[in-house]
Amino acid sequence: MPTKSQIINGRKAFVELKFGPNWSYISTVRNFIINFLAITLFDKKRADHIAMAVNELIENAIKYSDRDGIDINLEVFRNKKDDTIKVMVCNHAKKNEVETLKKILDEINSEPPLEAFMKRMRDSAIAECKKSNIGLARVRYESNAKISADYENGFVKVFAEFAEK
Amino acid sequence: MGSLSFEPLKLERVNITVGDNDSGLSIKMSGMIDMRDPTLDILPYLLKIHEEVLKKSLKNIKADFTDLTFMNSSGIKTIISWIMKLNDVPVEKRYKINIIYNPNITWQESSIQVMQQLFPDFIVVETE
Numbered sequence: 001m002p003t004k005s006q007i008i009n010g011r012k013a014f015v016e017l018k019f020g021p022n023w024s025y026i027s028t029v030r031n032f033i034i035n036f037l038a039i040t041l042f043d044k045k046r047a048d049h050i051a052m053a054v055n056e057l058i059e060n061a062i063k064y065s066d067r068d069g070i071d072i073n074l075e076v077f078r079n080k081k082d083d084t085i086k087v088m089v090c091n092h093a094k095k096n097e098v099e100t101l102k103k104i105l106d107e108i109n110s111e112p113p114l115e116a117f118m119k120r121m122r123d124s125a126i127a128e129c130k131k132s133n134i135g136l137a138r139v140r141y142e143s144n145a146k147i148s149a150d151y152e153n154g155f156v157k158v159f160a161e162f163a164e165k
Numbered sequence: 166m167g168s169l170s171f172e173p174l175k176l177e178r179v180n181i182t183v184g185d186n187d188s189g190l191s192i193k194m195s196g197m198i199d200m201r202d203p204t205l206d207i208l209p210y211l212l213k214i215h216e217e218v219l220k221k222s223l224k225n226i227k228a229d230f231t232d233l234t235f236m237n238s239s240g241i242k243t244i245i246s247w248i249m250k251l252n253d254v255p256v257e258k259r260y261k262i263n264i265i266y267n268p269n270i271t272w273q274e275s276s277i278q279v280m281q282q283l284f285p286d287f288i289v290v291e292t293e
Contacts, residue, residue: 059237121280124242135238135239142276
């Protein structure tokens with residue numbers, strides 16, 4: 001097992017999934033998260049936003065994972081006190097790629113969410129722009145999530161935290 | 166105005182059909198765009214439509230997204246790449262894309278509004 005289960009605010013995740021880096025699993029995971037959160041949060045729209053974010057983070061994990069065959073871990077935490085939801089996606093990655101990711105996140109987090117999304121939408125259509133990072137900017141704008149990343153022992157953990165709506 | 170004939174694009178999880186309507190041409194997308202790289206199949210199809218619309222000098226086309234239940238960011242990139250092709254067209258030859266969306270589908274409510282803000286000269290959005 002590449003990573004131990006996370007403990008956040010003294011609690012383990014209330015959803016933990018581990019699966020191979022296979023593109024065809026993404027929609028199944030997304031649908032599971034929508035259905036699970038819709039009955040947990042009683043809020044379909046919020047569940048949709050969080051599932052969209054999960055989708056984008058898993059896509060990135062599969063695209064940028066630097067080793068085939070190493071599982072992706074998805075953990076979802078809920079803090080009932082302030083009703084925040086935190087999602088973590090973990091995959092194997094090179095340290096320099098994670099440093100680049102952290103810089104991109106700093107940039108996206110420092111901009112107003114709408115501007116960040118629009119800027120990356122424009123950039124995405126430019127042929128030379130191979131990595132537009134439109135997905136991360138979309139997560140920030142559409143779900144108002146705080147996104148961060150940590151690197152440890154060859155694995156990157158990307159966190160998205162969703163405040164109460 | 167002559168009619169445009171396009172075979173539907175049928176992929177594993179999304180179908181795109183093209184038909185004539187009163188104002189010109191209508192594109193309907195149904196299903197989900199969540200493949201790894203929609204620029205391989207969907208973008209060439211949309212650009213073929215783009216070329217034909219210009220050849221026929223159509224001024225308006227309808228893009229019906231109301232049955233498109235999910236689109237990943239690569240799908241958004243694909244739609245933006247199509248819309249931005251209008252930048253390469255002389256102003257007098259450009260057409261307008263009228264996007265019909267479903268506000269009850271969460272991704273459409275947010276992302277399509279942002280597309281309209283980004284390209285107010287190229288697209289108009291309305292709910293079904």
